[in-house]
Amino acid sequence: MRKPRRLTPDELAPFEWHPPRRFGRWGVGEVRLEDAVPTPLAALDWPALFGNPNPVEVEVGMGKGLFLLTQATARPAVNFFGIEVVRKYQQFATTRFAVRRLPNVKTAYADAKALFRDVIAPGSVSAVHVLFPDPWWKARHKKRRVFTPEFAADIARALPVGGALHVASDVAEYFGVMTGILRAMPAFRELAAETTDGGGFETNFERKARAQGTPVGRARYERTAEAVTVAPDPATG
Numbered sequence: 001m002r003k004p005r006r007l008t009p010d011e012l013a014p015f016e017w018h019p020p021r022r023f024g025r026w027g028v029g030e031v032r033l034e035d036a037v038p039t040p041l042a043a044l045d046w047p048a049l050f051g052n053p054n055p056v057e058v059e060v061g062m063g064k065g066l067f068l069l070t071q072a073t074a075r076p077a078v079n080f081f082g083i084e085v086v087r088k089y090q091q092f093a094t095t096r097f098a099v100r101r102l103p104n105v106k107t108a109y110a111d112a113k114a115l116f117r118d119v120i121a122p123g124s125v126s127a128v129h130v131l132f133p134d135p136w137w138k139a140r141h142k143k144r145r146v147f148t149p150e151f152a153a154d155i156a157r158a159l160p161v162g163g164a165l166h167v168a169s170d171v172a173e174y175f176g177v178m179t180g181i182l183r184a185m186p187a188f189r190e191l192a193a194e195t196t197d198g199g200g201f202e203t204n205f206e207r208k209a210r211a212q213g214t215p216v217g218r219a220r221y222e223r224t225a226e227a228v229t230v231a232p233d234p235a236t237g
């Protein structure tokens, strides 16, 4: 990983959202959120965080932040919030946004599942992007995958009617699991789903997949007015 200039915590601070300290580390590491938080949490206040009422799009697992960097630069009237569970990637990506002084990106070092479940208010985000989530190849590790039926339901709750969900993966089996979960949810309507063998890239992992000639699946969904349901878990049939 090429090291960008190391910024001080004060320089990074305007680009980060930190959960209140007393709530522990948001399910990262040893502290489980449900153990650490005795009372209901205040919802994330997007206008207060960004200083404007613009729509907010969330990326789950932004890695080194290429997607957010491109999007936030191209679409200054949209706010972007990146969640990353690995501290060094969250800091790397945040540094990229901070050195460019992008006013419309904030990040959190956190477990996206915990944030969607506990602090992202219903209907409060206009789009969610889950791009190349870790596949956790081994059967015994698959339970670590971020994209589960419960997580898809939490995403659906976070979106208003008409809100967008964008998923992509270069792992055909995982792409099938994600689209299978979403197709089983009346709360989502599939707008597009395709697997392509070439073309450009939007994220670091997509760049690697394209360079290796690995097909990439990408699908887009719209939130319908239907109630949120939890799809059957493909892991248990």
Ligand SMILES: C[S@@+](CC[C@H](N)C(=O)[O-])C[C@H]1O[C@@H](n2cnc3c(N)ncnc32)[C@H](O)[C@@H]1O
Residues within 6 Å of the ligand: 060, 061, 062, 063, 064, 083, 084, 085, 086, 089, 110, 111, 112, 113, 131, 132, 133, 134, 135, 146, 203, 204, 205, 206
């Ligand atoms: C395979 S990488 C893809 C990174 C980026 N989206 C890309 O396409 O280049 C998956 C990323 O998701 C992060 N991640 C995994 N589980 C997560 C979770 N529960 N919450 C937030 N980030 C998570 C990983 O740390 C990793 O950076």
